[in-house]
Amino acid sequence: MKINKSALVMSLYILFLMLPIYWLINMSLKTNQEILSTFSLWPNDLTFDNYLVIFTDASWYGGYLNSITYVVMNTIISVTVALPAAYAFSRYRFMGDKHLFFWLLTNRMAPPAVFALPFFQLYSSVGLFDTHIAVALAHTLFNVPLAVWILEGFMRGVPKEIDETAYIDGYGFFTFFRKIFMPLIASGIGVAAFFCFMFSWVELLLSRTLTSVDAKSIAATMTRTVSASGLDWGVLAAAGVLTIIPGALVIYFVRNHIAKGFALGRV
């Protein structure tokens, strides 16, 4: 029998790639007792109790709501702030523009942990501690530079003559930007929003440091779930599955533009 080698390699690749995710789903559908006692490739005793716990317990689903709140806030703020900045970088020449543009990215060179302490102290003293906006603002430090870079790449791809034609036609700047320009870089905005969303969604350290109860994120909730009877394996796995879903959904919607986004719009 002839073996299709590339198909074999591909299958193995997908198998290894999907294995941890399969195991997570597998675990989330088992009871704690089954997880700890036996090795089973699929749930012998299928249960949805773990998911039920998450959807009924406020400390669990509250984590999701908190996370989504600050992630959405952050995405909106980052993209809104980055749009005019990227436009300026792509269209105008001013003193130090190239340096400023490059050094914007240096914000991303430091690990978030570096900023945990100053943010904690700052937000505590101005009364922003344990609020959604605190996390959202902290994440903009990393997301705005990235969004500026991505959007600038997309904007550079739009010929300057389109701007000028619009002005000649009589468009004011804001009408032009909203009606003509934004639709042209729509995929860029989508990709920038995606990167902001993903960073903010998976970032753990800052969100845990800057929140305690009211704005506690799902990532923080998951790392703190140790009950009297030890770890609640099944519920944690279920929470893990639910945490993957929003990211997977967002990726699905921007899948056609993602390559361009990774190249920061420069393809």
Add this chain to the structure above:
Amino acid sequence: MSLRLENVTFNVDGEPQIYQTDLTLESASMNVLLGATRSGKTTLMRLMAGLDRPSTGRIFWNGEDVTGLRVQDRDIAMVYQQFINYPSLSVYENIASPLRILKKKKNEIDEAVRQTAKMMKLSDFLDKKPLDLSGGQQQRCALARALVKGAKLVLLDEPLANLDYKLREEMREEIPKIFSASGAIFVYATTEPEEALLLGGNTAILHEGRITQFDKTPTVYHHPNNIITARTFSDPPMNFLRLQKQGNKITFGDGTVISGQGPLSSLENGTYTAGFRPNHLELNPQNKSGIKFSAKLNITEITGSETFLHMEHDGEPWVGLIHGVHDLPLDQPISVYLDPTHIYTFGQDGNLVLAAHYTEGRE
């Protein structure tokens, strides 16, 4: 209605792009800016449009100083060499957009859009997006958008340069019609002398940021005031050779001697540069007065009904444009003939001394 540029200059980073320029464009006139690439055509247009502000000098519209006035507040339209449309809007909305900004009534807009689209042969594509159209249609869409609002100053920056040959021919016929219907000042930039001649009106020759001559197109063609203008306004470029006049004797660069008769006899004694257009070279003399030159033939290019001969004469590259298809041996000396009435004579400073005196034949 007139557009007047007064002592206008334009520098970028201290580098002059446009040297001091004075230019007046009269109402309802077709004005061609002719020059090689990077000669400043686009820059000059951008100054006229108000997209760039002149470094010094003033620009007047109907006698009113408009230097520094926002583009939005000027009554202009512009078409670029690249096909610039709003990709996210349909062709209909593209054409309608300047009118929507002017807050025209809906039925007025509709009427104007449909009429302009019909003129530009776009009626069947109104619902499509510009990028789904062919290059020619895209450029017609851009032209339609420029024309629909009836601007009094229409700037066309090499609008046909990116179109294929056939479409270009078609549009070249359309543009003068559109122009005469609009009553606006048209400014048309091109690198091709042929286009300037087809469009008529006035021609300004641009060379390295300077207007070397601005006059009625035939005048510029027949009486180029210097070598640069003559070279620019000839395609293929003019051929040159040295000419020496001594008494009744005229000696050309390679030693060909003729007796000074006809118009050339009025020259003062001295050294000049003689120039003539490639299409005036002939393989067989038309009349007795034809001067015989020998040249080395390097390449022949046959373009259907015409043959280009690339030659070398006394160290100068010459081009001959001959009717018909000629198969000539390469790398061989050949004899070509030139009627002395076709010779332009330029002084050593490059300025025209004596224009050619021809009245018949292709010009």
